[in-house]
Amino acid sequence: MNELSLAFKRWLFEEGRAEKTIESYVGDVIAFQKYLGEKAADPGQPLSRFAFVRYKQHLVDEHFAMATINKKINSLKVYNDFLLQKGWVGESYIQLKRDQVKIAAGSEQIVEALTEEQVDTLLHFLERPKVSVRNKAMCYLLLYGGLRVSELVGIKRQDIDFLTSSLLVMGKGGKVREVSLRQDVMDLMKQYLKGERARSEHAESEYLFLSQRSPKVHQDAVRNWLSMVSRELGFKLYPHLFRHTFCTRLLKKGVDLTTVSKLAGHSTVNMTAKFYIQTTRQEKQNAVDQL
DSSP, X not given: OOHHXXXXXXHHHHTTOOHHHHHHHXXXXXXXXXXXXXXXXXXXXXXXXXXXXXXXXXXXXXXXXXXXXXXXXXXXXXXXXXXXXXXXXXXXXXXXXXXXXXXXXXXXXXXXXXXXXXXXXXXXXXXXXXXXXXXXXXXXXHHHXXXXXXXXXXXXXXXXXXXXXXXXXXXXXXXXXXXXXXXHHHHHHHHHHHTTTTTSTTTTOSBSSOOSSSSSOOHHHHHHHHHHHHHHHTSOOOHHHHHHHHHHHHHHTTOOHHHHHHHHTOSOHHHHHHHHOOOOHHHHXXXXXXX
């Protein structure tokens, strides 16, 4: 990480940005700087309109997902604000309304989610004796709670309310939300607390999910286990896929958008609509076939 990236990271910290947000912004800026270095750009010019436009086109040409490109553009806009405040550039080169990639209505990007058949296959797999209660409980929370993996590993014992069948979740930006859970999910957590977890050498940890070597399971451990299950089941599994599946299944079952938005912890209903109110290609084909 060069001096400019480090200064940007310190500035984000001073601005009170969340740790994960800082990590994301700095990572995107480092990728942009790497691109500039490969193009033998002037190191004394950390950002310009020309460099930004060329980088954006590079991302499009490399077939990055629209959401990924827009995330990187947002990071560079914050970087531009930082450079402007510090006097290292003289103007704002990026305007989100103008520069973010847009997609034509009717050609919406399809959010990847598990099919009902895949959900059923996964649930049957989780019933196998070789699957630990901890891993089964984590899967259930991802599937039926719509948690981000960072939220999952951050659950503390005190966050669980067995009386109301609910869970307090610390989301993005330190926002806390209450997630209602099915009784079978609550029962699994009880089973884990009284069984596997109680026998752990880290049983005194404040965190719900423990690993063999530490008092808190790490995100990579969750990802690695799901990757292993993926190979056995024959379809891809990763933490955020469960979140997409959670929201998509609720909407398809007729749950109103506002409720889904609150359960998912989205900042606005519009964010939920943007990602999940979609008509798939197959649904469009089925519609016109009825004419």
